[in-house]
Amino acid sequence: MQDLFFYLFAFLTLLCGLLVVANPFSRNPVTSAMFLVLTIVSLAGLFVLLHAFFLAAVQILVYAGAVIVLFLFVIMLLDLKGEQRRKANRFSLVTGVISVGAITVIFIKTIFESHATATDTTPVLEGATQPLGRMLFNDYVLPFEILSVLLLVAMVGVILLSKKDLR
Amino acid sequence: MHVGLEHYLVVSALLFCLGLLGVVLRRNLLVIYMALELMLNAANLALVAFSRFNGHLDGQVMVFFIITVAAAEVAVGLALIVALYRKRQTARVEDLTTMKL
Incomplete structure (x- = not known):
């Protein structure tokens, strides 16, 4: 199921x-x-x-x-x-598709070559809210606080950027 | 066939490559930005899958941070696009070639 x-x-x-x-x-x-x-x-x-x-x-x-x-x-x-x-640039189309296809092949081959990633395939973890919050406020307090500052910076930046008389 | 870590990773890799294809091929600045979001989401899926199958919660905390940073990044990027549009009246990457040598 x-x-x-x-x-x-x-x-x-x-x-x-x-x-x-x-x-x-x-x-x-x-x-x-x-x-x-x-x-x-x-x-x-x-x-x-x-x-x-x-x-x-x-x-x-x-x-x-x-x-x-x-x-x-x-x-x-x-x-x-x-x-x-408009007329698509054929050269850029072909090169783009080829390079992205090559990267796809590399990714897929890497995934199937490396069996060491998951030692046990039986899933164990429950990502409920409580353990996540506990972890966030114990081990990751500093990044969390930095992130809040980052949000503030982003807000100030957006307001500054969208002012009419941008110099 | 039982669904394991590889399945999720393949989906994630394919989604990432779709996003990359959009960034390389599309010419509209906003659509390129959406393709970037697609790539970020592909990375998120890989992190959640690893966190589930390896039994650590750290991956999910990382995804939480990524989502927050992505939201801030979208706000700043869209403000930049709007400012650019005010100056140039265009949102096509072909018309934005001032820095081309």
Whole structure:
């Protein structure tokens, strides 16, 4: 049953990811953003299958809730028309596909050559909220605090960047 | 066939390569940015899978940090794109060649 769900979510993730980058029907950025939402949601499904419940919730809240809304805001703000199909540069297309395909082959071969990564294939971990929070506030307090400063810096930077008279 | 660590890693690698393909091939700045998000998410999936199958929770804490940093990064990046659009009235990478030699 779980395996069935894994294949379902994996298929959905890859299909929607493909539709984000190369949609044959529409070049509109809004369509890409919508398929990005679907990708995120099916990735959250994979997280649930990996028993990372808290991260699945955070994934949906932060990505589908905040990041995509930000993307849609900017797309609407800039009023981008769908890219008109200009003649694609054949050279860059071919070289890009070849190099990415080569990297894919390297990745897949590496994964299947290295059996040492998972010594026991029986999953043991439960990624519930409580142990995660305990770990976050015991072992990782300093990064957590630095992260809060980083968020503040990002906020200040965004406000500064989006001022009208940017010098 | 029982689903193990390799399956998740393959999905993650394929998703990463899809994102890379988008970054290399697409010409719209915003779509390139979305493809970058895709790559970050692929890394997250690999980290969660490792954390589950190796019995450490550290991977999930790392993913939590990555998600937060990605949110901050998206905010700053989109602000940069908007500022760029104000100056140049374009969001295509072909038109942004000031730094080309």
